Amino acid sequence: MLRLTDLILPLDHTPEALPAAICKRLGIAPGDLLDHAVARRAHDARRKTNIQLVYTVDVRVRDESAVLARLHGDRNLGPTPDTSYKPVAQAPAGSKRPVVIGTGPCGLFAGLILAQMGFRPIILDRGKVVRERTKDTWGLWRRSVLNPESNVQFGEGGAGTFSDGKLYSRIKDPRHLNRKVLTEFVKAGAPPEILTEAHPHIGTFRLVTMVESLRETIEGLGGEYRFQTRVDGIDIATDASGERRVRGLHLHTGDYLEADRVVMAIGHSARDTFAMLQAAGVYVEAKPFSIGVRIEHPQSWIDRARFGPNAGNPILGAAEYHIAHHCRNGRTVYSFCMCPGGTVVAATSEEGRVATNGMSQYSRNERNANSGFVVAIDPARDYPGDPLAGIAFQRHWESLAFVAGGSNYKAPAQRVGDFLAGRPSEALGSIVPSYRPGVTPTDLAQCLPDFAVEAMREAIPVFGRQIAGYDHPDVVMTGVETRTSSPVRFTRGADFQSLNTAGLFPAGEGAGYAGGILSAAVDGIKVAEAVALSLAA
Template identity: 85%
Template sequence: MIRLTELSLPLHHADEALPAAICRRLRITPRELVRHVVARRAHDARDKGDIKLVYSVDVNVRDEAAILNRFRKDRQVQRTPDTRYRFVAQAPEDAARPVVIGAGPCGLFAGLILAQMGYRPIILDRGKVVRERTKDTWGLWRRSVLNPESNVQFGEGGAGTFSDGKLYSRIKDGRHLDRKVLTEFVKAGAPPEILTEAHPHIGTFRLVTMVESMRATIEELGGEYRFSTRVDGLDVVEAAGERRIRGLHLHDGGYLAASHVVLAIGHSARDSFAMLQAAGVHVEAKPFSIGVRIEHPQGWIDRARFGANAGHPMLGAAEYHISHHCSNGRTVYSFCMCPGGTVVAATSEEGRVATNGMSQYSRNERNANSGFVVAIDPARDYPGDPLAGIALQRHWEERAFVAGGSCYKAPAQRLGDFLAGRASTALGSIVPSYKPGVTPTDLAECLPDFAVAAMREAVPVFGRQIPGYDHPDVVMTGVETRTSSPVRFTRDEAFQSLNTRGLFPAGEGAGYAGGILSAAVDGIKVAEAVALSMGASTADAQSAVAA
């Protein structure tokens, strides 16, 4: 097949316009076009009055060789890439069982790939199965009751389960591992459209059933899940001049022998970070960001981005991505934008408030929300201890808890009051979506001074880019501290810890991913590294292709 890219058509084009455009572009007659399949669809809304749909299509033609030769210098007409996944190894019959710590996107795909290669992995998660975890999460949102081991951060599916379910990233991988992730998601119940949309997403409710389906697949292949199982220590032995992992100490006093361990613990496993540092695992501080969630009526964002075409079903709810470099040297930017979504309580520790955003597949809630955050840096803001970023996060989360009323309500403020430097005593026309509720206050008391100054400078800049962004009734809810892991468990080219052989740091918690898709891809890479390090048989695996 031939892959034809950057094929642009009007938003309101008829069905027959696409094959006609293919024929024009390839300079062939309709009889020469055998069939076509949409590989990717995006939209170009730079001109709101003339929005275009931009396609990549795979086509069968009667004389493929002649067309490829005719367009041999045209980068937009190429042979369709082979995106099939090929396993790198196959487990021998007596293979040891690797252990995966964490059942978020990274751990899920590490476990899946290991299971598909025949390794029968053991997957540990400190939280509960996804439906029980969902009940506990709603317990915080509806009744202000927090379960520190089962919440937005901990449990089957990871933090991405309660998010917008975005399935795109900036990663570039010549092996098309992102395609493997999307294909497995579709097999597990995701809508097939995620294979073609430029910015696919799933939403929380669909993610729940998909995670369950993938767990069943792993178990059918011999994998084993152990929920409500926290790892509280490592058994590390020194031999032949190197440290090597030998087993895991569990929270209930149990012990699990393990020579190959995938560390996919997520970006909020702060007690686990401390345990790993105490065990001597190499760790370093990593940048992250801090700020608030900011809410606008979704209709405002739709009109700002799409003009008169707002509401068109092919466009859906509009997104935005904005950033500004401030005079104090800080960068302010939008993070994890959730069209038609809600702001949710995302803390995992008692006496602290943290926020995040979430959307369902329909994205039809009244408000859009996004992180409105300021980048911070270890050398400048929390030097010294590699875990100092955690202390910084906790400090501001505790301030937010008190400002919200010490009951898991979140501190909130009208944007107009924030810019004027005065506390809010009431909110305006925009109703905040955060549950279990908000308390009007002064968010400047819940954020570093440098962040407040940078955010105040950025607001009018963003208002010029998105009309209505700087409306005084816009709601800000604090605090957003979990943008990414504040640490990195550094690994070598074989994906193993720099100083602890057999330990494979992976995903967001280890500092190597940001979001569902990139975490899942990292899980695949680490699973492959585990298999190869176990002396796997690769003779037959090079030609093995995932179903």
């Protein structure tokens, strides 16, 4: 088959227009086009009154070699790439069982790949199965009751389960591992269109059932899950040559689990585990992340700003945005994890703290759009010294947000008009915040660093010139957003093992090597392959 890229058609084109455009582009008669399939569809909305669809299609033609020869040099035409996944190894008879810590996207795909290669992984998670975890999460949202071991951050599916479910990233992927992830998601119940849409998403409710299906697949291949099992210690031996190597894990139950291959896919909020690993001498360094708030606008405003008269077109769906501004104080303010038609959610995992995140369902049909509105921070400048100082930085502002919200897990919130004027909000306006268990109007400057407040006040009018209504006085800001990414990196070598601890494979977002569902899942595949090769050698 041939792959044809950058095929442009009007938003309202008829079904017949696509094969006609293929034939015209290839210079062939309709009878010479034997078959075609959409590999990818995106939209170009730079001109709101003339939005176009951009296709990548795979085609079968009567004389492929003649078409390739005639269009030689056309960068938009070539053979269809082989995107099928090819395992790198198969488990030898009697091979040791690797252990995966964490069942977020990274741990889930590390476990899946290891199981598919016959290694029968043991998969640990400190939280609960996804259905029980969902009940505990709703307990915080509806009753202000936090379970520190079962919440938005901890439990089956990881933090990505309670998110917009975005399935795209900017990672370089020459092996098409992202295709492997999407294909497995479809097998697990995701809508098939995630294979072709340029910016696919799933949403929380669908992710729950998919996570369950993937668990069944792993268990059917010999994998073993152990939920409500926290790793409280790591057993590391040093041999005569001075090499440190993992021997096993100490579990919170008092049990000891022998293991010499451990995938550490613990997510960006396992702060106690970060401290345990540092105390055990595992190499760790500080990493940049960001701090800010969640900002909410009516989704209809974003649709009109992005799509103009085409707002509401079902092909386009709910509009997104990505914006950034470099401020006079040297800081960068940007949108993060934008959730069209979604809600702001309570995302703390520690008592006495407030942290926010965004979530959408597959339909993206809630009233408001929300996005992180955050300021980039840097370890050397903002929390130097201890590699774990970023965690203390996060906790400080989350604790202040808890107090500002009323010390009951309500979140502090403020109208944009009041924030820009430097005065506390005494009430909110026409835009109703979606955060549960509720918000307290106040002054967000009391729970954000001064440099962040200064930068955000500069950026809001700038963004208002890019997106109509962004700086409307009644727009709601809810604080604080601190979990944009891991504040640490457990640095690894080319073999994907810790720089100073053989057999320990730091992986995914918590280890500082991913950002989002897709990139974390792809990293899980790469790490699983490294584990498999080390066991099969």
